[in-house]
Amino acid sequence: xxxxxxxxxxxxxxxxxxxxxxxxxxxxxxxxxxxxxxxxxxxxxxxxxxxxxxxxxxxxxxxxxxxxxxxxxxxxxxxxxxxxxxxxxxxxxxxxxxxxxxxxxxxxxxxxx
Amino acid sequence: xxxxxxxxxxxxxxxxxxxxxxxxxxxxxxxxxxxxxxxxxxxxxxxxxxxxxxxxxxxxxxxxxxxxxxxxxxxxxxxxxxxxxxxxxxxxxxxxxxxxxxxxxxxxxxxxxx
Numbered sequence: 001x002x003x004x005x006x007x008x009x010x011x012x013x014x015x016x017x018x019x020x021x022x023x024x025x026x027x028x029x030x031x032x033x034x035x036x037x038x039x040x041x042x043x044x045x046x047x048x049x050x051x052x053x054x055x056x057x058x059x060x061x062x063x064x065x066x067x068x069x070x071x072x073x074x075x076x077x078x079x080x081x082x083x084x085x086x087x088x089x090x091x092x093x094x095x096x097x098x099x100x101x102x103x104x105x106x107x108x109x110x111x112x113x
Numbered sequence: 114x115x116x117x118x119x120x121x122x123x124x125x126x127x128x129x130x131x132x133x134x135x136x137x138x139x140x141x142x143x144x145x146x147x148x149x150x151x152x153x154x155x156x157x158x159x160x161x162x163x164x165x166x167x168x169x170x171x172x173x174x175x176x177x178x179x180x181x182x183x184x185x186x187x188x189x190x191x192x193x194x195x196x197x198x199x200x201x202x203x204x205x206x207x208x209x210x211x212x213x214x215x216x217x218x219x220x221x222x223x224x225x226x227x
Binding site: 030031033035040041042043044045048050056058059088090092094096101102104106107 | 119122148156157158160163204206212213214215216217218219220
């Protein structure tokens with residue numbers, strides 16, 4: 001079945017450590033996105049990519065990094081520079097530049113202690 | 114920069130009644146797309162309805178319909194005959210026609226009461 005997969009569902013890390021969240025899709029979508037969701041703040045865009053080997057900063061990119069080496073994969077690294085990394089992270093993909101819906105993964109809950 | 118504003122953090126509706134969720138957006142683009150997503154407690158995002166800016170006719174999907182006012186940059190969602198399963202967070206989203214950036218509002222939590 002086609003879809004978008006995020007792993008793991010729950011992730012715990014110690015403060016000061018970098019951590020990478022996985023996002024894989026087999027929908028043949030060009031565009032992929034990373035969002036952060038905090039209570040009362042909605043979904044805030046961290047990074048997005050329209051094509052392999054290219055990506056753009058979203059509204060809250062500081063402290064995060066991404067790569068897009070393959071069309072299917074868009075991993076997000078939460079670096080130690082991110083001041084408040086504990087949050088729910090959602091990955092999504094869509095066909096580029098069309099009014100089709102974005103498909104979302106199940107999300108990763110990251111807790112930094 | 115495009116922004117999406119949902120001014121109602123919480124709304125409540127009785128079962129079988131109608132409720133309208135508000136959304137406004139700011140853009141200088143003429144070609145764009147608007148979406149309403151639902152996020153139930155499972156946190157899985159589900160598309161409710163979409164609207165293309167060039168279409169004057171308001172989109173409808175069963176009990177869900179929108180009131181798209183392009184000049185006012187308003188995109189409200191009407192839920193008719195509300196059901197208990199409609200209880201969720203609802204997010205309005207904007208996507209320009211020339212790029213892939215998908216921007217969400219802060220959401221409205223909808224409660225459905227008996």
